Amino acid sequence: MADTYKIIIVPDPVLREKAQAVETLTDPLRTQMDRMLATMYEAPGIGLAANQVGLLNRVVVMDIAQREDPGTRRPICMVNPEIIWTSEEPSTWEEGCLSIPGQYAEVQRPKAVRVKYIGYDGTPHEDYFENLGAHCVQHEIDHLNGVLFVDYLSSLKRNMILKKVEKAQRAETVL
Ligand code: NI
Numbered sequence: 146m147a148d149t150y151k152i153i154i155v156p157d158p159v160l161r162e163k164a165q166a167v168e169t170l171t172d173p174l175r176t177q178m179d180r181m182l183a184t185m186y187e188a189p190g191i192g193l194a195a196n197q198v199g200l201l202n203r204v205v206v207m208d209i210a211q212r213e214d215p216g217t218r219r220p221i222c223m224v225n226p227e228i229i230w231t232s233e234e235p236s237t238w239e240e241g242c243l244s245i246p247g248q249y250a251e252v253q254r255p256k257a258v259r260v261k262y263i264g265y266d267g268t269p270h271e272d273y274f275e276n277l278g279a280h281c282v283q284h285e286i287d288h289l290n291g292v293l294f295v296d297y298l299s300s301l302k303r304n305m306i307l308k309k310v311e312k313a314q315r316a317e318t319v320l
Pocket residue numbers: 241242243244284288
């Protein structure tokens with residue numbers, strides 16, 4: 146198992162930055178993906194974007210198989226992921242985020258998307274996602290653009306959630 150990264154929590158500004166496109170898939174980048182997957186599984190979570198471990202390159206890892214069938218792992222690594230089609234039909238799902246620990250809210254997004262990306266093997270891929278998978282991949286690509294799921298909520302609700310996390314983080318630091 147690869148080493149893990151420390152997961153960055155709001156309000157760290159790196160979560161608001163736009164990650165840069167990757168130009169070549171190198172071994173250090175594959176090591177980054179291995180470490181991101183290890184970090185995600187350990188958390189545990191179903192998706193993780195590079196910004197969340199303090200890296201500003203366009204890399205996302207996810208695995209929703211474990212959620213549907215515990216014990217099963219079907220990791221997907223995406224370099225430079227891009228949404229190329231979204232369904233008209235929306236879907237509402239309760240989302241959370243490893244960078245906003247303990248907080249969940251319903252978010253509305255397109256119910257299905259097609260995404261193109263460079264895979265772990267360095268070749269181009271195109272995948273279709275719906276429901277949980279669609280929410281997850283859109284949520285992770287948002288991270289690469291400095292966008293968080295709370296941005297889809299009212300400012301009242303967003304500020305409430307962010308304040309709760311800051312308060313919890315402060316309490317943890319004091320203890
Ligand atoms: Ni997230």
